[in-house]
Amino acid sequence: MIRIAWLxxxxxxxIEARSRVLLWQVLPFGVIALLLSGLALGPTRAGTxxxxxxxxxxxxxxxxxxxINRSQALENASGTRASVATLGLDPAGVFLGxxxxxxxELWVTGVVLLAGSVLVLHTDLLHSLQALPxxxxxxxxLSAAGTLYGALTQxxxxxxxxxxxxxxxxxxxxxxxxxxxFSAALQGGALWQWWVIVVVAFxxxxxxxxxxxxxxxxx
Amino acid sequence: MSKGFPLLSGVDLVIDRAxxxxxxxxxxxxxxxxxxxxxxxxxxxxxxxRVAGIDLLDGDRRLLRRRVGWLGHEGSFYADLSARENLExxxxxxxxxxxxxxxxxxxxxxxxRASTTTKRLSAGQxxxxxxxxxxxxxxxxxxxxxxxxxLDDAGRVFFDGLLADVLAGGATVVLSAxxxxxxxxxxSCEVRMVGGRVSAP
Numbered sequence: 001m002i003r004i005a006w007l008x009x010x011x012x013x014x015i016e017a018r019s020r021v022l023l024w025q026v027l028p029f030g031v032i033a034l035l036l037s038g039l040a041l042g043p044t045r046a047g048t049x050x051x052x053x054x055x056x057x058x059x060x061x062x063x064x065x066x067x068i069n070r071s072q073a074l075e076n077a078s079g080t081r082a083s084v085a086t087l088g089l090d091p092a093g094v095f096l097g098x099x100x101x102x103x104x105e106l107w108v109t110g111v112v113l114l115a116g117s118v119l120v121l122h123t124d125l126l127h128s129l130q131a132l133p134x135x136x137x138x139x140x141x142l143s144a145a146g147t148l149y150g151a152l153t154q155x156x157x158x159x160x161x162x163x164x165x166x167x168x169x170x171x172x173x174x175x176x177x178x179x180x181x182f183s184a185a186l187q188g189g190a191l192w193q194w195w196v197i198v199v200v201a202f203x204x205x206x207x208x209x210x211x212x213x214x215x216x217x218x219x
Numbered sequence: 220m221s222k223g224f225p226l227l228s229g230v231d232l233v234i235d236r237a238x239x240x241x242x243x244x245x246x247x248x249x250x251x252x253x254x255x256x257x258x259x260x261x262x263x264x265x266x267x268x269r270v271a272g273i274d275l276l277d278g279d280r281r282l283l284r285r286r287v288g289w290l291g292h293e294g295s296f297y298a299d300l301s302a303r304e305n306l307e308x309x310x311x312x313x314x315x316x317x318x319x320x321x322x323x324x325x326x327x328x329x330x331x332r333a334s335t336t337t338k339r340l341s342a343g344q345x346x347x348x349x350x351x352x353x354x355x356x357x358x359x360x361x362x363x364x365x366x367x368x369x370l371d372d373a374g375r376v377f378f379d380g381l382l383a384d385v386l387a388g389g390a391t392v393v394l395s396a397x398x399x400x401x402x403x404x405x406x407s408c409e410v411r412m413v414g415g416r417v418s419a420p
Contacts, residue, residue, distance in 0.1 A: 007311050011297065018299040018336065074297060082260050083295035083352065087312045088285030218280070 001093040001210075008089070008097025012071065013104060021070055022105055030063040030109060031116050038120040052123035053131075053182035056113055057175045060139070063109050064171075065164055068146035071102050072154035091214030095147060099209065103143040110139050124186060131185035134195060138178035141202035145170045148209045151216040174201055227252050227415045230266075234393060237386055239405050242395045244412035250395035253412065254362045257393060259283035271359055285313075288358030290349045292365045298338035302329055302348050305337060310355050323354040328377070342369040350381065361385060363394035379405060 016022055037055045075081060114135065117123045149167045174197075181194035227249050234240050242250045255261040257270050259280035268275035273283040289295070296305040306320040324330045327347040332340060340348060346369045353361060367375055382392055382405055410417055 004312065007308065011300070011308055014304065015297055015299045077298060079291040079295040080297060082255070082258075082289050082291050083349075085260055086258065086284045086287055086289045086356070086358070087309060088281050089312055214281075 001090050001096065004090045004093025005096035005100060008094050009100040009104075012074065012098060012101035015074060016101070016105060022067070022108065026063055026066050026070075027109060027112055029066070030059050030113050033059045033062060034113060034116045035120050041121075050183075050186075052117050052121040053179045053186065055121060056117045056123075056182065057138075057179045059113055060106075060110065060142075061171065061175060063113070064106060064139075064142050064146055065167070067102060067105055067109070068150040068167075069154075069163060071098055071147065072150040076154050091217050092210040094217075095151075095209040095213035096206075099144045099147040099206070102147055103140045106139040106143055107136055110135050127186045127188075128182075131182040134181040134185065134191065134198065135178065137195070137202060138174055138181070138198050141174050141198055141205060142171060144202060144205035144209055145174065148205060148213065148216070151213060170205070173197060177201070227256065230415075230417050232410060232417060234391060234408075236391050237389050238391060239382065239386055239407040240391075240393045240410055241407050242393060242410045242412060243397065244395075245397070248412040249415040250412055251364050252415070254289075254364055254393060254395055257360070258287040258289055258362045260289065286358060287360040287362055288353040288356050290346075290353060290361075290363045290366055292368055295349045295352065296337045296345070299336055301334050301336050302340065302351075303333040305348065306351055306355050309352055313356060315355060315357075319355050320351075323351040326354060326381075327351045343371060343374060346370055347374065350378065357390075359390055361390055361392040361394075363392065365396060366394055367396065 034055065037059065041051060041055075075084065111132075114128055114132065118125050118128055146167060149163060149170060153163045153166060177194045177197040181191050181198070183189070184191045184194065230249075230253065242253055244250050252261065256263060256268070256275065259270070259273070259275070262280070263275040266276070269278075270283055271286050273279060273286075275283075297308070300308065302324060303320060306323060307317050309315075310317050310320055321330070321333070324333050327350050329344060329347050329351060332344060337345060337348065346366070350366075366378060370378060385392060386405070
C-alpha cells in the first residue's frame with residue numbers, strides 16, 4: 001500500500017510540475033480572489049484583519065475544489081482509466097497517494113495565500129505564522145475528504161460539477177474549525193479544541209478513504 | 220448494461236488459450252463492450268462467464284484486470300508524462316524491472332521519443348506506446364480495441380510480427396476490427412457481432 005501510495009503521489013506531483021497548472025492557473029486565481037476580497041472590504045487595516053481567516057479559508061475552498069477536480073481528471077482522461085485499471089493498483093494506496101500529492105499542492109497554495117493575506121488583508125505576520133501548523137493540518141484533512149469525494153463525482157458518469165455541493169457538508173466542519181483556529185491564533189485564544197476537530201476529521205476521512213476508495217473506483 | 224439497456228446479450232463464446240480471436244462488426248455492434256467485459260473493465264450483470272479461471276459475475280475483477288492488457292483506441296496514458304515515465308510507472312506498479320522499459324521502447328521504434336511527453340506524440344506513436352506498455356506488462360490476455368487504427372503500413376507489419384511472438388509465447392489475443400484482417404498471415408478465429416449479439420462465431 002505504501003509503495004503504491006508513493007508511486008501515485010510522485011506521479012501526480014511530476015505531472016503537476018510538468019503542466020504547471022498550480023503555478024500558472026490556480027495560484028493566480030487564488031491570489032486575485034484574495035486581492036478582490038481585500039479591495040471589496042476596503043483598505044481599513046483593522047476591519048480587514050478580523051475577517052482575514054474567513055476570507056483565507058473561503059479562497060482556499062475555491063482553490064481546493066479546482067485542485068481536487070484536477071487531481072481526479074488526471075485519472076479520467078480518455079483511455080487512461082482503462083489502461084491504469086489493468087495495473088490492478090491497490091485502491092488504498094491510490095487513495096493515499098492522491099491525497100498526499102493533493103496535500104502537498106494545497107500546502108504550497110496555503111503558504112502563498114497566507115502570505116497574500118498578510119499583504120492584502122493585513123493579518124499580523126507573527127500570529128499568522130502561529131496559525132500555520134493548524135492550517136497545514138486542515139489542508140491535509142481537506143485533501144483526504146476531497147480525494148474521497150472527488151472519486152465519487154468523477155467516477156463513472158458522475159458530473160464533476162456535483163463536487164462543490166457534495167463536499168460542502170464534509171468541508172464545512174473543517175473550514176469552521178480551521179477558521180476558528182486561525183482566528184484564535186490572531187487574537188490569542190485557545191486553539192486546542194479546534195485542533196481536535198481537525199485532527200479527528202483528518203483521521204476519519206483517511207480511514208474511510210483507505211477502506212472505501214476501491215468501492216468508489218469500481219462503481 | 221447501460222441505463223437499463225443491455226450492451227451485450229446472446230453472447231456465447233469460448234476462446235482457447237494462445238489463440239488469436241478477431242471480433243468484427245459495425246460501429247456500435249458491441250465489440251468494445253465485449254472486450255471490456257472480458258478484461259473485467261465492465262461488470263457482467265447477468266449470465267455467466269469465466270476468464271482465466273475468474274468468474275465474471277462475482278469473481279475478483281481487480282485480480283482479473285491484473286492479468287489482462289488493454290489497448291484502447293483512445294490514448295492510454297498520462298498526457299503530461301513522457302513515454303518513458305509512463306512505462307516506468309507501469310513497470311514499478313507491477314514490480315517489473317524498470318530496465319525493460321528501454322527495450323520495449325526500442326522494440327516499438329520509439330526509443331528516440333522516450334523523453335517526449337505523450338501529448339506531443341502522434342496518434343500512431345501513441346498506439347506504438349500502447350504496445351510498449353503491453354510489452355512491459357506481459358499480460359496473459361491481450362485485449363486490443365482496433366489496434367490497427369492509426370498504424371501505417373510498416374506499423375501493421377510490425378504489429379503482425381509482434382502478435383505472432385505473443386501467441387508463440389502462450390498469451391491469448393482478442394482484438395476488435397471492423398472487418399477481418401486482410402493482410403495478416405496469422406491464424407485466427409473470427410467472431411462477428413451485430414447489435415450486441417454474436418452472429419457468427
